[in-house]
Amino acid sequence: MRKYYEAYEERYQKIHERGQLWFKNEPTPELLEWLAINKVPKDNEILEVGCGEGRDATHLAKLGYAITATDISDEAVKMCEKIAKENQLNLEVFKTDFVTSPQSNLHQFGWIYAIGTLHMLVDDADRKLFLINLFNVLKKEGKLLLVNKGDGKTEHNTDKREAYNLVDREHYSDHKNVKLVATSFCKKNWENHIKELESVGFKVLEYFNTINDIYDECMVVYLSK
Numbered sequence: 010m011r012k013y014y015e016a017y018e019e020r021y022q023k024i025h026e027r028g029q030l031w032f033k034n035e036p037t038p039e040l041l042e043w044l045a046i047n048k049v050p051k052d053n054e055i056l057e058v059g060c061g062e063g064r065d066a067t068h069l070a071k072l073g074y075a076i077t078a079t080d081i082s083d084e085a086v087k088m089c090e091k092i093a094k095e096n097q098l099n100l101e102v103f104k105t106d107f108v109t110s111p112q113s114n115l116h117q118f119g120w121i122y123a124i125g126t127l128h129m130l131v132d133d134a135d136r137k138l139f140l141i142n143l144f145n146v147l148k149k150e151g152k153l154l155l156v157n158k159g160d161g162k163t164e165h166n167t168d169k170r171e172a173y174n175l176v177d178r179e180h181y182s183d184h185k186n187v188k189l190v191a192t193s194f195c196k197k198n199w200e201n202h203i204k205e206l207e208s209v210g211f212k213v214l215e216y217f218n219t220i221n222d223i224y225d226e227c228m229v230v231y232l233s234k
């Protein structure tokens with residue numbers, strides 16, 4: 010059986026072949042707020058996990074932040090590198106799997122964020138490995154931001170076997186429907202989300218709900234080690 014993340018790879022490839030990006034090229038407001046609240050200095054290294062096409066990483070690099078952007082998808086990494094090169098950005102991008110591979114090629118970072126990535130993992134065991142890997146690359150007293158789909162009350166898991174089902178998805182640029190693979194998605198309630206975060210050793214500093222232009226209802230968590 011193919012892996013859940015290969016569905017995303019397929020989706021990126023299809024949409025890039027059409028000369029489009031899957032994500033609207035706008036940064037995540039919750040991320041900008043987190044950087045501002047924490048007064049993150051521009052010369053501090055920041056790691057993004059699951060950067061996709063790099064809408065956040067490239068935006069932050071344009072602002073002068075020192076970003077390392079990573080994703081499991083070759084196609085996403087290629088696109089993120091292309092955009093960085095076209096804009097002459099100083100942005101390091103590479104492929105890595107935050108579920109299965111130990112992050113041996115990564116040093117520890119004081120600031121890490123992952124937007125819409127944990128919510129793709131529907132198995133509790135995969136989510137735990139993902140969180141352990143995040144914990145291991147975070148410096149002591151470092152800060153982590155997670156933004157994922159959910160309202161904090163209801164729980165929902167898509168069936169992984171349906172991740173490759175073709176569904177109609179409207180593209181933001183022309184509002185036309187494109188047939189794309191469905192991918193996977195998990196929504197936790199606050200109690201279980203906090204439990205899984207604390208079980209790997211994170212300190213939960215703050216958590217709240219937002220409505221996000223791209224992911225709609227979101228759960229935002231500020232964490233530290």
Ligand SMILES: C[S@@+](CC[C@H](N)C(=O)[O-])C[C@H]1O[C@@H](n2cnc3c(N)ncnc32)[C@H](O)[C@@H]1O
Pocket residue numbers: 014017018032058059060061062063064065079080081082085105106107108109123124125126129
């Ligand atoms: C919903 S997309 C979000 C992309 C980007 N953060 C954004 O919001 O535009 C989730 C991303 O997580 C990546 N991803 C999924 N599993 C991953 C893993 N195990 N390690 C690293 N990245 C992963 C996918 O390839 C995909 O690009």
